[in-house]
Amino acid sequence: MQGEGLLAGLLGSLKPRRRRRQPTEELPLASRAVGYTVIAALLAASLPIILSYTLLVELSFSASFIATPFEKTSFTLENWRLFFQGRLAPTAAQIYTPSYIRRMILDTLIVALGVMGVVVASATPAAYAFSRMNFRGRGALMRFLILLHAFPGVALIIGVYAIYVYTYRRLALGLHAGEAALLAYAFLYVIVARASLEIPMSTWLMKGFFDRIPWEVEWAALIDGASRLRVFTRIMLPLVKPGLAALSIFSFMAGWEELIYVVVFLPSKAPTLASYIHSQLSGGAIETAYLPVVAAAAVVYLIPTILFFVFTQSLLVEAAEGAGVKA
Amino acid sequence: MPRPRLPAPALFLSLAAFLVLVFYIVPLILTLWASLTPVRNWNVAQLRQFVGAENYKRLFHLIRFDPDVSTVVKTTIVFVAGTLAVNVLGGLLLALAAFIIEERASLGFRLLWFLPRMTPVAVFGLLWYYFFYPQGTLNAILLRLHLISHPVNWGQDVLPWGPWSIIIFVNGLVGVSYGMIIFYSAFKAIPKDIYRAALVDGARLRDLVFRIMLPLTRWHLIFVTVWQLLSLLTTYAHLFVLVEWGVVEKWHGMTWALYVFETAFGSAVNDQALASAAATLLVVVGIGLGLLTLRLMGFERELGAVRGEL
Numbered sequence: 111m112q113g114e115g116l117l118a119g120l121l122g123s124l125k126p127r128r129r130r131r132q133p134t135e136e137l138p139l140a141s142r143a144v145g146y147t148v149i150a151a152l153l154a155a156s157l158p159i160i161l162s163y164t165l166l167v168e169l170s171f172s173a174s175f176i177a178t179p180f181e182k183t184s185f186t187l188e189n190w191r192l193f194f195q196g197r198l199a200p201t202a203a204q205i206y207t208p209s210y211i212r213r214m215i216l217d218t219l220i221v222a223l224g225v226m227g228v229v230v231a232s233a234t235p236a237a238y239a240f241s242r243m244n245f246r247g248r249g250a251l252m253r254f255l256i257l258l259h260a261f262p263g264v265a266l267i268i269g270v271y272a273i274y275v276y277t278y279r280r281l282a283l284g285l286h287a288g289e290a291a292l293l294a295y296a297f298l299y300v301i302v303a304r305a306s307l308e309i310p311m312s313t314w315l316m317k318g319f320f321d322r323i324p325w326e327v328e329w330a331a332l333i334d335g336a337s338r339l340r341v342f343t344r345i346m347l348p349l350v351k352p353g354l355a356a357l358s359i360f361s362f363m364a365g366w367e368e369l370i371y372v373v374v375f376l377p378s379k380a381p382t383l384a385s386y387i388h389s390q391l392s393g394g395a396i397e398t399a400y401l402p403v404v405a406a407a408a409v410v411y412l413i414p415t416i417l418f419f420v421f422t423q424s425l426l427v428e429a430a431e432g433a434g435v436k437a
Numbered sequence: 438m439p440r441p442r443l444p445a446p447a448l449f450l451s452l453a454a455f456l457v458l459v460f461y462i463v464p465l466i467l468t469l470w471a472s473l474t475p476v477r478n479w480n481v482a483q484l485r486q487f488v489g490a491e492n493y494k495r496l497f498h499l500i501r502f503d504p505d506v507s508t509v510v511k512t513t514i515v516f517v518a519g520t521l522a523v524n525v526l527g528g529l530l531l532a533l534a535a536f537i538i539e540e541r542a543s544l545g546f547r548l549l550w551f552l553p554r555m556t557p558v559a560v561f562g563l564l565w566y567y568f569f570y571p572q573g574t575l576n577a578i579l580l581r582l583h584l585i586s587h588p589v590n591w592g593q594d595v596l597p598w599g600p601w602s603i604i605i606f607v608n609g610l611v612g613v614s615y616g617m618i619i620f621y622s623a624f625k626a627i628p629k630d631i632y633r634a635a636l637v638d639g640a641r642l643r644d645l646v647f648r649i650m651l652p653l654t655r656w657h658l659i660f661v662t663v664w665q666l667l668s669l670l671t672t673y674a675h676l677f678v679l680v681e682w683g684v685v686e687k688w689h690g691m692t693w694a695l696y697v698f699e700t701a702f703g704s705a706v707n708d709q710a711l712a713s714a715a716a717t718l719l720v721v722v723g724i725g726l727g728l729l730t731l732r733l734m735g736f737e738r739e740l741g742a743v744r745g746e747l
Contacts, residue, residue, distance in 0.1 A: 139536070139537050139632065139636075139642060139645060140537050140642045144537070144642060145537060145538050145539065148534045148537050148538050149538050149542055151534065152531075152534050152535075152538070152546050155531075156546065156549055156550070158568075158610070159549060159550070159552065159553065159610065160549070161574065162564040162565070162567070162568055162574070163552070163564065165564075165567060165568075165574060166560070166563065166564055166567070169567070175572075177567075177572060177573055177574050177576070177577035178574050178577045178578060178581075181577075228456070231452060232452040232453040232456055233453060235448075235449040235450070235452065235453070236449060236450050236452070236453035236454075238449055239445075239446045239449035239450050243445060243446045243449070245446040248446075258457065258461055260664075260667045260668075260671075260723075261461070261465075261671075261720075261723075262670070262671035262694065262716065262719050262720055262723055263671060264671060264673055264694045264695075264697045264698050264716060264719070265465065265468050265697070265716035265717070265719060265720050266460070266461065266464045266465060266468065267464075267698070267701075268464070268467070268468045268471065268697075268701045268709055268712055268713055268716060269463065269464025269465060269466070269467035269468040269471070270460060270464045271479070271701075271702075272464070272467050272471065272476075272479070272481055272484070272709070273459075273463065273464065273467065275479045275481055276481045279481075302456065302460070303460050305456070306456040306457065306459070306460035306461065307460070309453050309456055309457060310457075313453060338445045338448075338449075339448070342449070363555065366557065367555075367556075367557040367558060369557070369558045369559050369674055369677075369678070370558075370673075370674050370677065370698075374702060383557075383559070384557060384558070384559040387559040387560070387562075387563060388559055388678065388681070391562075391563070391566060391678075391681075391682040392678075392681040392682055393681065401567075404563065405563070408559070408560045408563050411557055411559065411560050412556065412557070412560055415552075415555050415556055415557070418555060419548060419552070419555070
């Protein structure tokens, strides 16, 4: 099918490329003057992005509220002290404690790592099967995965939540599950439900990596009598390490960023960084929110994104189309 | 070469298949079914009752007579059309610019424009909350420049284009990198010799763009347009925070996808039957539009032709 062609080609660009410094011959597509003009125009167009991120970081270190990055303000660590002391909303009636912060970061991390684990564990073997095995319905299934990826998520979440409500009530009323067990169930459910949304694209991404491993490597082992499973775990997995790394990073980020599922499924006593920021700003809470502290929380929340940028630059840009489609 | 028998693929596919079944197929059927039942307030026992097309009648009645719901329809059209234009044309411009300038600067800009996509929704929402709310950055700058005399609540008071511009702007920033990356890699994929030959023949930048780069990447343009159209119809996370945090007026910031979500999960409404009917409509419109666009643009033929060139 043709759709596969482009997608596989695009994902294919995510090869574990040795970045040798090869002298790339520059094509003088435009004169120097045009080049500089374009850079200036790009810089101007990028101003909103640059300004808004700068302002966020500046605000978290600022003693007073500032509306633009150029305003005079004095540097302070007070917001960060308040944040790590758990005084997240100094004027609100709700009392936060330092353990609340740890809890928030830990919960966010649990969801992110959980999503990562489920995605890697399910998409990798499936991708191997699509890459290396011939079975009936293979093409149809792969096309189906693309359709699923394009599917309206909002139509799914109603059904997903209905199943959750049903099973949760069975656990609570039928089986008399304790509070801790119910909370564990909520986490498990949000992780697996969110991870499932990543499976279609992740399978395609990993298939691209498997496709590039020469068949002979595997063939030799199969002829020597190794089973498919053994070949997969002992030979193929070590060969697709870069792919596993990329998939892990992308799925971790998907879980880390998640807002909707976390707000819908997790009870308010299990806050994540996303649901904390959301609770500070939504529905009139704004009156009591102290924005510089919220900004500090947002900067903490941004740390993985920034690490991600520092360490995986070119991988990131090349593999973008594999990361999933947001608007 | 020993061909594996059926059990092996089944083994490898089992976990993914199970998850797709439980979290895609079954919920989808449930949602479609729920649109034919009276289910409200997550009273799942009501899923056993059947009310026929009742919810669809209610929905169409609302679209016709409820000014809020018809605003949602208008917002959806403006949002999808506007953001699609930003994402496709903006992506094209960014890719062109990044392709023309030297590599180091280009990588920097591509990374910068990629940042919004990788930023958690809550943080990205917060950035634009600061920017657009009455005491925020935009008003501070406009006041300084004496363009306005007092702070304006752009998202709430300047109807309808205030909130519409904000949702297009915010989602455009997130979405534009998709086109940028695909177009950029497409430009890169055109053999260098073609550019060189044209340059030797005295072609100027304009000729390169309109005679070589755009014609050779037609198919990517189609791909991005269709894919973005579908994504924009279904996206709602950023809109959700903008509406919930009061950055934009509720109905002028709400597209059909968010309307579905709010109807199902908003504590004031909690009407899953109606939401499911609205969701089903979205599914139908989405699939129909996708297929129609593919047909209109001669997708299949394009595909066959360009693959050889790449």
